[in-house]
Amino acid sequence: MKEILGVEHLSVTYTDGNRRIPAVNDVSFTVDEGEIIAIAGESGCGKSTLITAILQLLSPDIADITGSIRLNGQDLASVDPELLRRMRWTDISLVPQSAMNALNPIMSIEEQMKRIMAAHGTMPTTRDLDKRIDETLVMVNIQPRYKKLYPFELSGGMRQRVAIALALMLHPKLVVMDEPTTGLDVIVQRGILMEIRRLQKELGFAVCLVSHDMSLLIELAHTIYVMYAGRVIESGPSREIYRTPKHPYTQGLIACFPPLQGSRKVLEGIPGSPPDLGQLPPGCAFQPRCTQCLDICLAEIPVLEKVSSSRAVACHLYPSQLTSNTGESTYDRIS
Amino acid sequence: MTETTDIPGNDLELLRTMRSRNNQSWHAFIRNRTGMTGMLIFLLFVALAILAPWIAPGNPSAITMNILIPPNSHYLLGTTAEGQSVLMQTIWGTRSTLLVGLSAGALATLLSIIIGVGGAYSGGLVDDVATLFSNIFIVIPGIPLMIVLTTYLHHAGVGAMILVIAFTGWPFGARVLRSQTLSLRSRDFVRAARLSGEGTWGVVRRELFPNMLSLIIANLLGTIMYAIGAEVSLQFLGLGNINTVSWGTMLYWASNYQALLNGAWWWIIPPGVCIGLIGGALALVNRSIDEISNPQLAMSGRSKKRRLRRKLA
Amino acid sequence: MTESHDAPILSLEHVSKTFHSGKGTLIHAVRDVSLVINPREIVCLVGESGSGKSTTANLIMGTETPTQGVVSYRGQNLAQIRTRSAILDYRRHVQMIFQDPYGSLNSLHTVGYTVGRPMQIHHLVPSINRGADQILRLLRQVGLTPPSEYYYKLPYQLSGGQRQRVAIARALAVQPDLVVADEPVSMLDVSLRAGILQLILEARESAGVAFLYITHDLASARYIGDRILVMYKGRLCEEGPAEEVIAHPHHPYTQALVEAVPNPERMGQPEEIIVTPDLNETKVLGSGCPYYPLCPVATAQCQDTMPEWTFVQDQHQVRCFNAAPLSMHHTS
């Protein structure tokens, strides 16, 4: 399948006087045509920074960005600003985290849609434009007569649908969705998720879904990348990650959700708190919270390495197949 | 927090730890060069006012024969049309201007607190009336009202002038403090304090006031600026006691003796520059308070850090 | 489930709360709600935004007064608690935990002060400083260890999970009988939620505190709760033992809620698409069942009449015309 987005060794480091805050560290992944990939992580894991970097919205004077981002075959670092502007929304679009704040409060839905179309100069006549707006709204289950309304007149779910409609206006090849259902009521949330799945099937765009909600990601995505403290610590097909999570953090994340069926086992959760990106612990960033911590974890940052054809994990519990094949660690467990 | 966000979904944790470093306001203020510069200038004038009799001993109004002498080694800032030393008058004038400015500013701020905070905290009809009152007083122009009031008072004395300025200077602050009180009042930590049994006064004293302090100080500084401007204006119009020495009366006499048409710029410049310096100093302090509580507005040098915060927000 | 023979701590009898909107219309935030909370019991109030669960919490905390009906604490009508000392006494026994740990702590107060102040108000300690021992013990109890390290910290030095632990410590500081917890984990990182839920369970075990746990998340309600009450647009529509309600939801709304929970087990499976109209598109409600406009099995009757409670199991009751009464289950 054709690659839409290729991120290679992407690192983003914020500079704050003498402090350097590595928000994203050596992240690589690809999104193919029509694929749904997910980036899972909690607050402070760098996923927002990752999205902002991919969308080329980070200004270089606050952050050092290394690595490369390929969109539709073009290296974004070498694309000139005007071409980049035209690639936006036709190649890659965004459903933002909080549609509450992501819609311009003093513009009607219609006007916001028109502005996007106008920016890309694709609509010859007003009638075509109106038709396109109506079609797009119908697509996300909003009656076209609502297009005259302003964001504050819509419910949370409607606003989120409008945000999805905006993202789909120019039939992009890739839609980045940043927590598209967070903050919505469960039933509305379910409706939106199914809307996304249906539209994705109909229109065939690729999705890069970002969320903290593992159960939702597992249900929706083909491939999952789990992030912790700015790094991808595990990746693989969602089904496999759910059945056999390898990294202790992933295991913890999946065990965090109380099940709706089956026995009521005691939830462990993950002790401690996510680290401050500016003050990472030595060695593996997860080491202070890890229940399976080894001596080496305190000293050495584990590298993301393949453990099977489809899966990779960055954890000293799974020594690289290339260097040692013993499967069992030679280090003693310390806890 | 907006009511829609269930999870701090982006890198909020990082943002919070960074922003919070600024929360230790005093340290932040002392480290803030803008604010300290302003504070120093302001304190310099306060010192000048207090120490006037030692710095410039003698009677600043004393009339001499040396009229309208340009600045020279003896009269550093020249003399007036009545032969008084402009330098002495400027130094002594600090007293009256600062006295009126500070006390009228403080009084007006007190009124703002009582009407704004009191109204908002009581809610209901009290708040409605208080709000209506402040809104009406905001649209009634202060200086003309003051001119009328002082005219009736026939050359208002210091006390009357303070009262008149305070009377017209409170509504803006009341409005700002009211909205801050309303927003704090609905915050969960205030509700939590009430639910843990804290009484009304306890909530105000222990929860609201500490959180409003920076706004109250900012408002006080703004009101002092306003009061100084008003005092100088009224004195300039000759509506106060024209025989006191103040920057306003200096300008009044300068204007009466047509100082500029006589080329006596040295008579006009010093009081204006002093007013500008004090006003600028207070604005600097205010701005640094603003920057500390709202880092986005910062202008230079360390703007990178702030923009970083914004990015993460 | 903890069965208790004690009298209930708190009860609501046919409580309604109506607000006036600015436009002159009435908003029925809570309608005809009756519930009891027994000692040591964890009752979950499940509902979405606008269901009236927060108003219910306010009614219980006494910050709202019911338009109709009676809220009573150990048999005493809250509306009759007037004097400062009686109010204080009530505050001593019923406490609250808020949703947002970033907003519920005063950023200028240390952890020690935040936890110690309620103790001081209720004269459980002579002063905050002299109560440091008890404060430290409490901090340890909520998992802030070593407690002395947290005592002088300000909220900004704490993570969301730690803040929520401080908030819980503040609520437990006065040794209450009942704590109303308003979505206490929904704003926390997922990896921290289990710890907070565990803390609530421990508080019940060790201090015998009862909880009203308000949430929109059925899974956590099932995990923590003894009983579940489902609320929709101001009305309770289903009530029963937690396990039972989720395994056998009878009300169409509860069924929809159960359906809507993300479920990894369902991954990749094709799904029927239920179009869920947004809440603001539904018609203004009459006297009937509030779920009528969205209900797949609604009849004309549902529009006009609010169904009465029907027992479908021993302690499991539903307000729906379609619910088959207990006796019929037994016969069929």
Place this chain on the structure above:
Amino acid sequence: MTYLRRRLLFYLIAFWASITLNFLIPRLMPGNAAEDLMMRMHGKVSPYALKALESEFGLAQHTSLLTQYGQYLVALAHGNFGVSITYFPTPVIVVIEQALPWTLGLIGVATVISFALGTLIGIWVAWHRASRWDRFTVPAAMFTSAFPYFWLALIFLYVFGFLFHWFPLAQAYSSSLPPALTVPSIIDIVYHAILPAFTIVIASLGGWILSMRNNMIPSLQEDYIQLARAAGIKDRIIMYQYAARNALLPNLTGFAMALGFIVAGAILTEIVFSYPGLGFLLFQAASNQDYPLLQALLLIISVAVLLANLIVDLLYGRLDPRANRSGG
């Protein structure tokens, strides 16, 4: 109630309040200013005019306060403010009618220019924040707005009028060229207005720049700006149509609130330039203790500021869809 109705109601109340304040001031102030005035007026004016003065200043002690208030309102409705002492025996209303256009022209135009210019500069420096221009503009704006209007007026008058002879030193028109709708006359009037207008603009510009910048910077960080960027909308459109349009709303409110202050400063400017507007009149009335004129001026200025506020509010209602629909 809709936004518009609520605002109109407020302005009615504010109007009533300023009328009543005007009625109360002479009655509440200590001293016997009004009696003093009557003494000076006796024999100079007709008994009818005297009676009007009596009712205006509350000297007719045989009538109750309520009756006085009634008489005051009736006189007001007829535009009867009594007779000016300074311009004896011209009725106050006539004196004011002559001065009003000058003030409206000068202060109105200067204020609008200053607001518009300040807003534009504010948008610009906020967009280029932390640039060289921003670093220069912010302190400069803070510095200029710290000086009193009238002092700047004195300095400008000295520099541009006295030293350089670029502009006239006083008045609104040359005495040789009475105001008329002819080209030379209009040029003359504009020529006279430039320096006072410049003073007002310079003195108030800094405030607008700073407040627009302060409103604009947070608005630039809103999510919808990020989204617009991600959507490939051009910078220029984001800057004006997205960020500035939103930031302008709080700035307009600020404009309305600051109007009273601006007008006060402008009035003092008029005095320095001997510009024959309301401010200069106010100064003369104060110097001569011309109470009838003083009272009428206070009322007129208050009403003018009220009306300006009303206009700003109407504009706000048009610009912010939330104001109209969510009102209630």
